[in-house]
Amino acid sequence: MSIKWLLFSFDGRIGRQTFWQWNICYYFFLLLVSGTITQMVPQWSAFVLPTFILVILVPDLAVTAKRWHDRNKSCVWLLLNVPLVLGRISFPMSQKMMDPVSMEPSLFSTVLSIVGIICGAWIFVECGFLKGKEEDNLFGSTPQSTTKNSTI
Template identity: 50%
Template sequence: MPITTLLFSFQGRIGRQTYWIWNCCYYAMILGFVVGVNRLFPGLASLILPVFLLLILIPDLAITAKRWHDRDKNSWWLLLNIPLVIGRMSVPVGANALTANEPMLYETIISVAALMCGCWILIECGFMKGTQGDNRFGKEPV
């Protein structure tokens, strides 16, 4: 599968190996970006990180959609990513308030929802086998 199709198309299927490779690269990119931005622009990190996260959101969703397709589930399952995206976008804002004693109620709700959805996605997309043979989303990944 061409890299542009892999990263920007919501069609087709991928296996667990491709999914794991993407996620390792995804989180390595985020970590590298955070470290680099904090060193180069320490005061602007909380403003620049959400922009970067938005730039890599489409490839992340495209990869995850393909993995759902491999499990013979449609792209509506991407809705489980909403709490994760909200949580990731609020981290830079919350990181500035590290001196607060207790998280606000909405922060706790978002965190719990993100944890539950993240665990579901991890189990389904990361650990469970895809549909054997062809399914309605395409041929079985090699």
């Protein structure tokens, strides 16, 4: 498996192990960039963080699409990512736009957060924990990490 295929192709299948490896790296770098920017140049965080998220959006969607394919589902399920992406992009900006007196988020931010949590939980369980199809499906052959090569 090539990195180019993994991060930029929406074809094929991957197993849970590859999905988890990507997500651990994704969130590690997201936290690293977020923490660094917030500490070094906090006034830029509302611009830099959403930009960084948009830059790594295609690889994140490509990896998730392959995982949906392993579950024998089409890329239409990537629509569950829309509230997550909107929430991640709008969060730094919404922090800047909060009412300084009440410090309460807007109704839109609250609803987006709730929908994002529900969609994120669905993706988390379905892609992160449920097994893919053991046989070949419309989206490709069984990924190597999910085949039973063990003699145990």
